[in-house]
Amino acid sequence: MVETEVLQPDAAGIARAGQILRAGGLVSFPTETVYGLGADASNDHAVARIFEAKGRPRFNPLIVHLPDVAAVARYARLEGAAERLADAFWPGPLTLVLPLREGGGLSPLVSAGLPTVAVRVPDHALARALLAAADRPVAAPSANPSGRISPTEAGHVISGLGGRIEAVLDGGPCAVGVESTIVGFDPVPVLLRPGGLPVEAIESCLGAALVHHAPDAAINAPGQLASHYAPEAPLRLNAATANPGERLLGFGPVDGAVLNLSPSGDMVEAAANLFHHLHALDAGGAAPIAVSPIPDTGLGRAINDRLRRAAAPRG
Template sequence: MGTTLWIVDINVDGLWETPEIRQAANFLREGEVIAFPTETVYGLGANATDSEAVKKIFEAKGRPSDNPLIVHIADPKQINELVDEVTPIGKQLIEAFSPGPISFIFKKKEGVFSDLVTAGLDTVAIRIPEHPVAYALLKAAAVPVAAPSANRSGRPSPTSAQHVMDDLNGLIKGVIDGGETGYGLESTVVDCTGEVPVILRPGSITADEIKEVIGAVIVDPALKNETEAPRAPGMKYRHYAPDHPLYLVDGSLELLQSFVNQFKRDGKRVGVIATRENLAKIDADAMIVMGSETDLSSIAHSLYDSLRKSDVLDVDVLLSLCFPEEGVGQAIMNRLRKAAGNRVLTESDLFG
């Protein structure tokens, strides 16, 4: 299959009426799969009501079909057509944060979605993206669009059209290039079916921000306890992994250097993913910069790009320091742990 690449200007008025967006929207309605930018990462979209179309998402990604997908829509008014009930907390959160990088889980309305979208669950995750290209495509397509991240399953999520082409060229119908994404991490996923919102996946909309609106929030125990089964889309299987084994170091810069030295003594070439401030303070075989330690949002923005860049390094292992789990730091560490397969090194691993 030939994959079309459409390059669009996100600042054009009436973007949904441009030839590129109209062609991509027509392909979506015809049952094809299209990658497009959102404010979080690039998504891989298909008509959420068409099982044959949704099946193409799983085939392209190599993703197990028992993993639910997030449904993207252009207008909050469409939610009532898709879910059984918009709960009071759901209404509050939609008014506060949508459009934006947050997904809401409600009880699904029967007979609307392909069963592949919800993976047999009685709930569905709905998101209203704020990216102008995503909005234009959804408005032009006029169908709910199921869209996980547009990467091969297990790989770091894509934050540019080139990342998508690297993974999926020849496997999907087209990619809309709307430049780099903004936040760089997938949306916060919140279960809104009860009286208190439950964060199933952390993202750029933080627990503290949700508390300011609702007054209380619960964080899913599965985010801390690996024995719990995650209930959020995209959280069940190994994700975000670079080609080289990644180890997280829970400690100081000096401890990180000690592990670099230990791996070197074992004959390994070592790469380090570091912040701008620490780049010159570490002696390793290769270095990649990942944002600033004074701005966690810059780390979130560049996280996946840094993991992808590490694939071309001539190294045997990768190391990265841990980050404070406050605000967006919780989402950063959630993704890093998954990328590392929960390999976290402490001082006891060095000297024990």
Template sequence: MGVDGSDTGQDQGELRPDRQEEVARAAQALASGGLVLLPTETVYGLGADASDPAAVAAIFEAKGRPRFNPLIAHVADLDTAARIAAFDERARALAEAFWPGPLTIVAPIAAPSAVCDLARAGLETVAIRVPGHPLARAVLAAFGGPVVAPSANRSGRPSPTTFADAFAETGDRCAAALDGGPCQVGLESTVVAVLDGPVRLLRPGAVTRAQLEAVVGPLAQADDDAKRSPGRLALHYAPDAPVRINAQAPNAEEAFLAFGPWPDGERVFNLSPTGDLAQAAANLFSYLRAADRTAPAAIAVAPIPDEGLGEAINDRLRRAAGFVG
């Protein structure tokens, strides 16, 4: 594996023999209580055995993450998820529609020993998903249990979408690290709560509101269930430089995240010159990091349409800006 992301062997078929050896080492590291850098289709995760409080505590220490923020348990398939969480017909319908993929379902915990209290932030619910990346699924299948894997950045920083960025953030804390190439989605998973009452959207993501509502009908807002989702801190995904959103143009000494046609410039990073929201989502965190490395006075971000994937992009940008535009 290479820090430059080359020759990763990422595909949808059989893994190469050297990749199989990496998967086996990663599974063994998890079983021994170690941390693993894990590629997913959304962002790189910092993985640990979800049932091991000491391993989960090591994630919090490595990230500097507040203990009240719950973690997502990643599993290899729907059958495993349904043994850990109590899925009703709505949850199962969502899982069948969007798994493997970037959707996290919050449901009542059915097997508390499988995802420890620390990983659930003391809640009686569990956040769970089946990731879409073949390497992640291979590790989960080899390990045989749920793995909590929050984004591999230090807490509050932009999530890493390349192996190099992930390794630079928390790689020194890991017993194994898997390079799966650049993340194809580039935004954390959508999170929904399937509890009593209507399905609630806790965090927008790559699976859009319209896609969800096509399966389960109109969504309710988070309200009191927001605490059950990761990524809900007011200041989150933040680079070192201040972030100014909905900017029509950058000021002097600002870097600029453009969207749509915009002239090239020394500190201009165009999320999508064609105005493609999927491209913008995939580029968001890596471009925030790249802009931050220019040591600007601030990072200005062009307006992003608040529709489809734009809802998730704007959610991340508002948090990166501390809700201050």
């Protein structure tokens, strides 16, 4: 057990968080998507502690967070379609899986032994200030026990990982509320995980449709485990109404919802509320959760992806 500090989003808090990362400690920090659990991505022991703290399978790769596009070139090769997407959407909720650059110095634990690395430049001023203060590449999966609901507030992090990590940099609630969209190149652009950047925007930039990662293919990016993002309570999806004993998580103008992702049917609001509402329902007891149907377009793809994994059979 360690004492988990809660750091304020000021110069002193950022400096302290950077100091902890350089010393090999774990710091949770906000991004525009969810709170990440950061460690020095060049330090084998620090990266191993991420897996230990989360109880995360070692074959599941991590995302490396960097302060700007220029920093990416030190660790990965950014060219062609990947460079076009980086120019269009970084900083932002997009992760690119790129060929590793030899001699970059990243821990092999970050890439799970693969010849590629997942990289992102977050669109969050506090996150980028921390990355600059740390002066290190920062590996950061979501700051939650593996397979559980992702955190969108500092309190969620403390609830799940308090006593296992050195600090949480409290930057308030996350604006996007679902993890980044992940795109790989094999060699054509492939959607590896839907997320906070709509697929339609990526396809418009590329002028071509994305290939979709096969559900039974080998794991080659974060967030691909069949059971993931799960509350303690079981979930039933595409529910018109709640059955007796269930609690309804609504979407749109539905009656009887305990909580509603967006009464007006706004996808941005729904994405921002998803993990927050699942945390609240989980804290309210173990009764099953029924979830209203959500259109599978735009951010709805990411919401439905998280809900399907949350409802999947658990190992």
